[in-house]
Amino acid sequence: MTTLDVSISPAKPKRTAASPFYVLRRLANKEKLDKVFVERLTEPLHLNLLSVLVSLFGTYRMKVAFDLIVRQQYAFPILYAADAARRHGYRQVTLVELGVASGAGLLNMCRIAERTTAATGIEFRIVGFDGGKGMPEAVDHRDLPEHFQLGDFPMMDFAGLKRALPSNAELILGDVAETAPAFAQTLTREAPLGFVAVDVDYYSAAKAAMPILLGAAENYLPIVPVYLDDIGVDGSNPWNGELLAVSEFNAENALRKIAPFTLLRSRRIFKNTQWIDRMFAAHIHDHPYRSPAHKRATKWVIGNEYLK
Ligand SMILES: C[S@@+](CC[C@H](N)C(=O)[O-])C[C@H]1O[C@@H](n2cnc3c(N)ncnc32)[C@H](O)[C@@H]1O
Numbered sequence: 001m002t003t004l005d006v007s008i009s010p011a012k013p014k015r016t017a018a019s020p021f022y023v024l025r026r027l028a029n030k031e032k033l034d035k036v037f038v039e040r041l042t043e044p045l046h047l048n049l050l051s052v053l054v055s056l057f058g059t060y061r062m063k064v065a066f067d068l069i070v071r072q073q074y075a076f077p078i079l080y081a082a083d084a085a086r087r088h089g090y091r092q093v094t095l096v097e098l099g100v101a102s103g104a105g106l107l108n109m110c111r112i113a114e115r116t117t118a119a120t121g122i123e124f125r126i127v128g129f130d131g132g133k134g135m136p137e138a139v140d141h142r143d144l145p146e147h148f149q150l151g152d153f154p155m156m157d158f159a160g161l162k163r164a165l166p167s168n169a170e171l172i173l174g175d176v177a178e179t180a181p182a183f184a185q186t187l188t189r190e191a192p193l194g195f196v197a198v199d200v201d202y203y204s205a206a207k208a209a210m211p212i213l214l215g216a217a218e219n220y221l222p223i224v225p226v227y228l229d230d231i232g233v234d235g236s237n238p239w240n241g242e243l244l245a246v247s248e249f250n251a252e253n254a255l256r257k258i259a260p261f262t263l264l265r266s267r268r269i270f271k272n273t274q275w276i277d278r279m280f281a282a283h284i285h286d287h288p289y290r291s292p293a294h295k296r297a298t299k300w301v302i303g304n305e306y307l308k
Contacts, residue, residue, distance in 0.1 A: 039272045047269060060119040065269055069115075071108040073275035074197060077225030078112050081194030082122035084221050088289065092123040092191040093221065096183075098176055098209050099199035099229075100130035101153040103161040109197070110166050125191045126169040127183065129176050129209070130155060135201065136175070142240040143202040147233050153201075176200060177208035184215035194221045196282070198242055199229040206245035213249070213256055217286040224282040226258055231278055246280065255286040 027033050040048065047066075054066045061079065069075035078095060085093045095113060100106050106128040113124035134154035138145035155161065165171065172179045187193055196213070198206055206228075213224065228242040238247060246258045261279040265271050288294055 035274075039274065040270070042272050043270050060115050067268075067270045067273055069112065071105065071112065072273065073227050073229075073278065074105070074109050074195075075112050075116075076275075077195045077227060077279065078109070078116050078124070079119070080225055081221060082116050082120040084223065085122045085192075085194060086120060088221065090122070090190075090192060090221075092125060093194035094125045094127065094187060094191045095195045095197075096193065096212065097126075097128045097197045097199065098180065098212070099153075099197075099201065099205070100128040100155065100161075100171065101134075102156040103128070103164070103171075105197065105199065106161070106169070106171070107164055110169050113168070114166070124168060126166075128169070128171045129179055129183075130171070130173060131175055132158065132173045136205075138202060139204040142244055143204050144230075144233065144235055144241050146235060148201045148230075175208070176205055180209040181211035181214075184212050187215045187219035189218045192218070192220050193224055195225050195227075197227045197229065199227075201230050201241075203241050203244050206242045207248060210245055210249045213258075213282050213284075214253065217255075217284050218288055220282075220284045220287060222284050222287040222289045224284065225261065226280040226282050227275070228278050228280055232274055255284075257283045257285065259283065 027036065051066050051068060054062050055068050058066065058068075060069075063069055064072070064075045064079050081093050081095070085091070095109060097106050097109055106126070109128075110126055113126055117123055132155050133151075135148055135150055135152040137150045138148065161171070172183065193212070193215075198209065200206055200209060213220070213226075228246070230236065230241055231243050233241075236243065238244065250257050250259075258280050260277075261281045264279055265276050268276060284290065
């Protein structure tokens with residue numbers, strides 16, 4: 001086993017706020033500009049105007065609600081996990097990124113976690129998983145080899161990434177087929193797993209990493225948001241890529257199921273962003289909180305305004 005568990009020296013995560021320079025840089029990129037046009041400028045004008053005020057004067061929570069955080073697909077689930085953790089009485093939550101490459105996503109995750117801690121008081125442990133050498137060889141057509149190939153996305157500056165990560169972040173190097181299942185056994189109820197970003201691109205790697213969701217039930221939040229980054233590429237369908245890994249996971253596990261995040265589009269202010277369609281949730285049906293033995297302190301009562 002070539003797994004290397006690397007401890008990270010304390011450092012300040014890079015800022016990931018949507019500064020005017022960052023916004024201009026994004027707009028200079030045609031693909032990003034197209035995305036802004038399609039996703040944002042198709043939304044109602046009054047909401048876009050309100051966004052300007054929120055970006056200037058809003059709280060972090062408001063900025064997440066208005067999709068103003070860089071890598072919103074991490075900001076929403078991390079805040080969701082923090083709110084759930086508070087409700088369930090946890091003080092710390094574990095966040096995972098499967099597939100790190102050069103680490104931009106992992107650094108975003110660290111910065112977002114820091115801002116979420118400031119907003120909610122919940123602390124985070126952040127763990128990135130990567131082979132460190134770029135994509136391995138695709139196994140067969142289910143890995144979408146027309147898109148992803150051997151050596152894509154290498155980790156360009158391991159030492160630099162190490163230095164940039166804060167003290168609550170770890171990088172676990174090795175094939176996720178070995179590292180992810182082993183990691184699931186090290187989770188604790190003191191820092192239950194609360195979010196998994198799946199960005200290993202291949203069906204074979206996503207399938208191999210799925211046991212990260214199969215540890216002891218009490219070491220997870222009852223609902224764990226799961227972001228599937230690569231289900232939007234042309235050619236992706238339920239019979240290949242990350243969607244196939246999810247459907248096989250569901251077929252193989254009676255009490256753990258991954259499903260699209262319930263009613264997410266109708267809960268969001270901005271409906272057109274792609275990340276909504278990539279956000280799923282792992283349901284830990286054997287979690288003690290989801291057992292009939294778990295009782296609420298108060299009964300729910302439905303009033304009837306039609307009775308005098
Ligand atoms: C698209 S990149 C990740 C990008 C990153 N999340 C970001 O946002 O910057 C995909 C990564 O998955 C990793 N990967 C793919 N298969 C893997 C495997 N079986 N074990 C470990 N890492 C793997 C590759 O090394 C590659 O760096």
